[in-house]
Amino acid sequence: MRSSKLIKKIVAVCLAGVLLVGLTGCGSKTEATTSNTDTNENVSPADQTATEEADSSTAADSTEAGSGTTDITFWYSWTDLIQQNNIALTDEFNNTVGKEKGIHVTAEYQGTYDDLHQKLQAAYVAGTTPEVTVMEIASIKTFAMNGVLEPLDPYIKKSGVDLSDFQEGLMKNSYYENACYGLPYLRSTPIMYMNTTMLKNAGLDPKGPSTWDELAQYAKTIHEKTGKYGLSQFSYIWTFEAFMMEHGSSVLNEDETAGNLNTQQAKDIVNFFKDLKKDGSAHLISSAESDKLQADIMNQETAIWFSSTGDLTNNLKIAKDNGFELNTAFIPKDVQYGVPTGGCNLIMTTNITDEEKDAAWEFIQWMTEKEQTIKASKNTGYLPSRISAKDSDEMLSLYEEIPQFKVALDQLTYSTGRPMNPGYTEATKAIQDALDAVWVNDQDVDKTLEDLETKVNTLLNE
Secondary structure, eight states, rough: HHHHHHHHHHHHHHHHHTTTSOTTTTOOOOOOOSSGSSSOOOOOOOOOHHHHHHOOOOOOOOOOTTTTTTEEEEEEEHHHHHHHHHHHHHHHHHTTTTHHHTTEEEEEEESSSHHEEEEEEHHHTTTTSEEEEEEEEGGGHHHHHHTOBOOOHHHHHTTOOOOGGGGGGGTSSSSTTTOOOEEEEEEEEEEEEEEHHHHHTTTTTTOOOOHHHHHHHHHHHHHHHHEEEEEEEEHHHHHHHHHHHHHOSSSSOTTTTSSSSSSHHHHHHHOOOOOOOHHHHHEEGGGGTHHHHHHHHHOOOOEEEEGGGGGGGHHHHHHHHHHHHHEEEOOOOOSSSSOOOEEEEEEBSSSSSHHHHHHHHHHHHHHHHHHHHHHHHHOOBOOOOOOHHHTTTHHOOOHHGGGGGGHHHHHHEEEEEEEETTHHHHHHHHHHHHHIIIIIOOOHHHHHHHHHHHHHHHHOOO
């Protein structure tokens, strides 16, 4: 069975990593690039010093656990504003609910989602898993089917948590075999960002393009009028998923057993960006060098890019620091609007005591309540996962003051979950490599996509 093969593979990989004193990439990357905080893939090297500082200060608070206290550990990914949010909320829990119920949580930074997932695999083999961790949504099925995750349904029922208060579009990756394994935490969709100062200088409407034809027109006009890039795009699976949806298709078929990659829709998308690159209107960047997008944004070398709503707070700061106006909008449609959701859920692990499970649930429940959802959204730009948070006076005031925050929320109407086939992690790497080949290295589109679909189909059915 695939499950048996997969867990054997996990054990082998993890033990090898432990013998090498640390798994590949662990603690070596930060959130310095845009869009990478929402999937496992495509994180480029960044400032090592910043990461070392994050690794050297993983505890979330200065309070010490007292005697008779249940101690649990919370693993999280990403630095900067996301780390600050995780630390602040954990501090607050320890000083309120935790103090009242005798629970102390230590929050520990674990790098990217990929880093965290690899460490979790090793910890599961060693019997040292954290009680609570974030988990990128597309990976929940893989970990659940191999017994790493605790079903939350008994705790949800006992506590009377109203799952209908979570936005429907954010629950799609929470289930495996009709059991709930995670609650939405820092969730997102990709959106379109625009340097509206550059748009205005080129004589364009700062509302931005709403269709792919208009997107091409904007990109070319900006390049002709300013000499800058109309748009910048790197090889990234999450935005490619969105582009396929905008074209009325999807990366995989409905039952996730085959790719839709050697199709006219996929070819149209790839060639759209290649054509803009030919006349200098687009800057196409390899997945390994995605930090170049951040440089384009900061240096005002590009006017349009696609990134996570989780980058919004940081992008607003970049715009302010560099003297330009920033706007956001739906990703332009071809035949329809459509985006995948992304980000992470909070999950509980299995190989812990009943006392630790009860404490872990108290923390998960508190972290995903309305009040904490509002704080997390305001702190980072991620979506408010609860309807009650979305409709709160505090969030409504924020949307009025900073309308860029509301775009992803409105776009959620057109969202769907991400593929959960256990082979999709490897498949996404193959897709990004293929995008590098055609966008950056100018390989033949038809041959590359034909070979890609064959490879992806094999990975999905191993």
